[in-house]
Amino acid sequence: MLPPAGVSIRRLTSSDLADFRAALRVYSEAFEQPEEYERNQPDDDYCSALLQKPDFIQLATLQTGEVVGALSAYILQKFEQARSEIYIYDLAVAEPFRRLGIAEALLRSLAPIAEASGASAVFVQADKGDDPPIALYGKLGAAEHVLHFDLDLSE
Numbered sequence: 001m002l003p004p005a006g007v008s009i010r011r012l013t014s015s016d017l018a019d020f021r022a023a024l025r026v027y028s029e030a031f032e033q034p035e036e037y038e039r040n041q042p043d044d045d046y047c048s049a050l051l052q053k054p055d056f057i058q059l060a061t062l063q064t065g066e067v068v069g070a071l072s073a074y075i076l077q078k079f080e081q082a083r084s085e086i087y088i089y090d091l092a093v094a095e096p097f098r099r100l101g102i103a104e105a106l107l108r109s110l111a112p113i114a115e116a117s118g119a120s121a122v123f124v125q126a127d128k129g130d131d132p133p134i135a136l137y138g139k140l141g142a143a144e145h146v147l148h149f150d151l152d153l154s155e
Helices: 015-032 042-054 102-108 110-117 129-139
Strands: 007-011 057-061 064-075 084-093 119-124
Touching: 007 102, 015 042, 015 057, 015 064, 015 084, 042 057, 057 102, 057 110, 064 102, 064 110, 084 102, 084 110, 102 110, 102 129, 110 119
Parallel strands: 084 119
Antiparallel strands: 007 057, 057 064, 064 084
16 A cells, blocks of 8 residues: 555655654654653664664655654564564554555555565564554454563563
8 A cells, every 4th residue: 555645655764863753753642652752762873873773664654744654663683594574663653644544554665675684574563452553454464362571670
């Protein structure tokens, strides 16, 4: 699926710090987590270095220069075979731009990146009860029912 007319998707680079920070605002608003995405952002050097890493993917959807959607993912090198997988860490679309195909277009924009990186799979997790993403991901792939643990290894 292509994004709507007037909307473009591109991979951000180290010269796109303003758009990267705008993507963080999209996440902050979509997930209602300003403390995670806006209150303690890393400095420009950190963000620039992150955007330069070949194993980090930051896509942004822009409409007339404004970031209205974002996808952050990591390319994970596998150890058991010479291949990789892509883990989608975050995906969000600003409220006024939802249900226009932007999220699916962002996901499909990963295809050439996956191919170029030799990725054998792309995966994402969704929270139970978060029906719109679950419906979208279900349209593009099969669900696996797994348990997710946030480990506290401090003790």
